[in-house]
Amino acid sequence: MSRYYLNYLDELESEAIYVLREVWAQFQNPVILFSGGKDSIVVTHLARKAFYPCKIPFALMHVDTGHNFPETIQFRDDLIKTLEARLIVGSVQESIDQGRVAEEKGKNATRNALQITTLLDAIEGNKVDCAIGGGRRDEEKARAKERFFSHRDDFGQWDPKNQRPELWNLFNGKYFEGEHFRVFPISNWTEMDVWNYIRRENIDIPSLYLAHEREVVWRNNSWIPHSEFLVLDKDEKVVRKKVRFRTLGDITITGGIESDADTIDKIVHEVSAMRLTERGNRSDDKRSETAMEDRKKQGYF
Amino acid sequence: MEINSNQLLRFTTAGSVDDGKSTLIGRLLYDSKSIFEDQMTAIENTSKKKGHEGIDLALFTDGLRDEREQGITIDVAYRYFTTPKRKFIIADTPGHIQYTRNMVTGASTANAAIILVDARHGVIEQTKRHAFIASLLHIPHVIVCINKMDLVDFSEETYNSIIKQFEEFSSKLLVQDIRFIPISALLGDNVVNRSENMSWYQGAPLLHTLETMHISSDINKVDARFPVQTVLRPQREGFIDYRGYAGRVASGVFRVGDEVAIMPSGFHSVIKSIDGPSGPLTEAFAPMSVSINLEDDIDISRGDMIVRANNQPEAAQDIEVMLCWLHNDPAKPRAKYTIKHTSNEQKAMIKEVIYKIDINTLGRKTDDFSMHMNDICKVKIRTTKPLMVDSYRENRNTGSLILIDDATNETVAAGMVI
Numbered sequence: 001m002s003r004y005y006l007n008y009l010d011e012l013e014s015e016a017i018y019v020l021r022e023v024w025a026q027f028q029n030p031v032i033l034f035s036g037g038k039d040s041i042v043v044t045h046l047a048r049k050a051f052y053p054c055k056i057p058f059a060l061m062h063v064d065t066g067h068n069f070p071e072t073i074q075f076r077d078d079l080i081k082t083l084e085a086r087l088i089v090g091s092v093q094e095s096i097d098q099g100r101v102a103e104e105k106g107k108n109a110t111r112n113a114l115q116i117t118t119l120l121d122a123i124e125g126n127k128v129d130c131a132i133g134g135g136r137r138d139e140e141k142a143r144a145k146e147r148f149f150s151h152r153d154d155f156g157q158w159d160p161k162n163q164r165p166e167l168w169n170l171f172n173g174k175y176f177e178g179e180h181f182r183v184f185p186i187s188n189w190t191e192m193d194v195w196n197y198i199r200r201e202n203i204d205i206p207s208l209y210l211a212h213e214r215e216v217v218w219r220n221n222s223w224i225p226h227s228e229f230l231v232l233d234k235d236e237k238v239v240r241k242k243v244r245f246r247t248l249g250d251i252t253i254t255g256g257i258e259s260d261a262d263t264i265d266k267i268v269h270e271v272s273a274m275r276l277t278e279r280g281n282r283s284d285d286k287r288s289e290t291a292m293e294d295r296k297k298q299g300y301f
Numbered sequence: 302m303e304i305n306s307n308q309l310l311r312f313t314t315a316g317s318v319d320d321g322k323s324t325l326i327g328r329l330l331y332d333s334k335s336i337f338e339d340q341m342t343a344i345e346n347t348s349k350k351k352g353h354e355g356i357d358l359a360l361f362t363d364g365l366r367d368e369r370e371q372g373i374t375i376d377v378a379y380r381y382f383t384t385p386k387r388k389f390i391i392a393d394t395p396g397h398i399q400y401t402r403n404m405v406t407g408a409s410t411a412n413a414a415i416i417l418v419d420a421r422h423g424v425i426e427q428t429k430r431h432a433f434i435a436s437l438l439h440i441p442h443v444i445v446c447i448n449k450m451d452l453v454d455f456s457e458e459t460y461n462s463i464i465k466q467f468e469e470f471s472s473k474l475l476v477q478d479i480r481f482i483p484i485s486a487l488l489g490d491n492v493v494n495r496s497e498n499m500s501w502y503q504g505a506p507l508l509h510t511l512e513t514m515h516i517s518s519d520i521n522k523v524d525a526r527f528p529v530q531t532v533l534r535p536q537r538e539g540f541i542d543y544r545g546y547a548g549r550v551a552s553g554v555f556r557v558g559d560e561v562a563i564m565p566s567g568f569h570s571v572i573k574s575i576d577g578p579s580g581p582l583t584e585a586f587a588p589m590s591v592s593i594n595l596e597d598d599i600d601i602s603r604g605d606m607i608v609r610a611n612n613q614p615e616a617a618q619d620i621e622v623m624l625c626w627l628h629n630d631p632a633k634p635r636a637k638y639t640i641k642h643t644s645n646e647q648k649a650m651i652k653e654v655i656y657k658i659d660i661n662t663l664g665r666k667t668d669d670f671s672m673h674m675n676d677i678c679k680v681k682i683r684t685t686k687p688l689m690v691d692s693y694r695e696n697r698n699t700g701s702l703i704l705i706d707d708a709t710n711e712t713v714a715a716g717m718v719i
Binding site: 161193 | 306307308309376377378379380381383387388390402403405406409410517522530531533534535537539540543545547548549554576578579586588589590603627639641642644697698701702703705710711712715
C-alpha cells in the first residue's frame, strides 16, 4: 500500500478543519454553539487546530437553560479562559422572564424545546450569520439528512425537503439578510470516532462523562441525576449509584448509565461494546418518532 | 474498536425501493452488527404494526416523516458503519428518474458505487442511468449487485446473462473497475456472509469486497494542487512574521523545499515549512488540511492556487463543462451565475449548450438546448477571470464546479470540466 494515505481519523480531522476554514472565509460573524458536551468540545478543539497559530476566531455561544450540571458551567468558563475567546450566553430564564416562552408543566416538564426561541433570539441579537454545531449524522434519523452547510430561513427554520445540493467539497454559504447557516464540521463522525479522537488528542472533557458516584432517580429506563429542578413522584426514590453520562443535555433530561468506566480508555472500550444508541437515554428524543425532525425544523440545534 | 491505520471508504447506493436497496443497506448494517438494540426494538415494533413477518430490514433507512409515510427516499441520507478493517460512509440516494440530482450529489464524493439490478428483470433503463452517472462522476469503483437471486433459483445462467447485458452497454462508458456479485439482500447471501446457495460463485461477498478494494490511488497523487482557503497572520508575539496559507491539498504531494508557482499571478517561490493539524510536517498530500509557508513575501489570497512550478493547471476563461442541472427553475439563456471552483469564486455565463444527453438512450440531442432539473448537457462557460482547472477525469477536486443563481442564492448546477 502507498504511504500516501490517511487513516480515517486523520481524514475526518482534515475534513472538519477544511469546513471550519470555509466558515471563516464565507461568513461575517460565525460562532460555535457550545453546549459543554463532547461534540462541541471536539469542534472547538478542531477550530483551535484549524487556525493555529492564530487564536480561535469564533466566539462561543452557550444556550443556558438554567438547568445545568454545575460541572458543565465550570468547564465552559475554564475553556473560555484558556482559549482567550469571547463567550455569548443566551439565557432561557431571561426568555421566560420576558414572556417570550412559557415553562412546561408537570413531572416530565423540560426546558429543552424552550431553547429554540432563546437560540434564535441570541443569533438574531448578536447578528450571527453562521452557528457552528457539533451535530453528527449518525445521531438520529433527521440528522442523517443534514448538509455540512445547512441553510436556515429568516424564521430560523430548516426545510429538509428543499435543501441545497452539496457536491464535492464546494459549499454554498450565500444567504439573504436575516437568514443564517448552521454548519456541522463533524457530520461524518460517529460516537466511536469522537471518543477515539478524544483519546488520541488527549482532549479535556467534563468529569460527568467519567464514572462517578451520584444521587440519581430511576426514570424512563435510565438514571436521572437528582437536582433542585427535579420533581419527584411519591414512588420515586433517590439512590447513590456509580454512573456516567453518554451525552450531556439539561440536567433534568439527561439519563446516566451505570458504569465503572472512569478513564477515557475504559470509555472507548465500553462504547465499542454498547448495544444502545447514545441518545437512547435522552427523554427529549423519546417524545415521538419524529421528535428531532420536528424540533430541527423549528430551529433546534 | 482501536485506533489504527484503517481507511475511510465512501460509497453510494443506487437503486429504487423495488430493487431492494434499503434491504441491502439494512442487511449490511445488521450483519456487521452496526445496529443498536433500541433501533432494533423500534424496527420490530414498526414491522409488527405494518403486519410484516419478521423484521423489515428496509426500515433501518427510514428518515423524514414524509419518507416514512410514503415509503420512499426523498433526499440523500448518510449512514455509517465500521468493521475491523474499514470505516464506511454510505450515501443512500433515491433511485427514481426525477432524482438524478441526488444521485449526482451522492456520487460526487464516493470511492465506489453499488448499482442494484433485480435478477428477475435484468438490466433496465434505470440501471443504465445509474451506470452512466457513476461513469460521468468518475466514481473509481463500480460494484453491480445482482439482487433477488433467491427469486431466480440462484441461477448461474441468469447471473451470467445479466453480466453480458451490462457489459454490452457499459463498454461505451468510462469506468475503470467494474465487479459483479450475485446476492440476496433479503436472505443475506453474499452480502456479509458467503452464500451456500451459490457455490458456483467464486468471488468475494460484498462486504469483503468493500473492505479490501484498493482505494489509495483514488485521489490524484501526481499533480500537486493547493487552493488557498484563507491566510493565517497571527501578528502576536513569537509569530510576528508568520504568514501561513491555509488550505486542503486537492491533489498531489508538497514537500518542504519544493519550488512552487502561485496561480494566477505566476510568481515563483519555495516552500519554507508546512504545518499540519498536529505540528510541522516535511510533506503534505491530498486530502490533508495544512498551512504552507513560503520563503518569499508574495501577495496571495483566497482563491489563489499554489502548484508545483513544473506542473501547472490550465488558467482558462472559456471552459467546456458537462453540466448537471439541479434546480426547479430552468437555466436562463446567457444569464450570469456565480461559479464556485475550489476556493475561487467568479461570475460566469453559460455561452452555449453544445448538446444534451438523452439519459435513457445515452445518445446526444442537438435539437433541444433547454436545461431543466436533472438534465445533463455539454456547455461552454465563460468566466470574468481565469479559473485554474484540470480535467475532471484527471482531477476530481480541481475539475469540479457549481453554479449559484445570484437572484435566489440557490445552487443550480454541478459541472465537470472536460
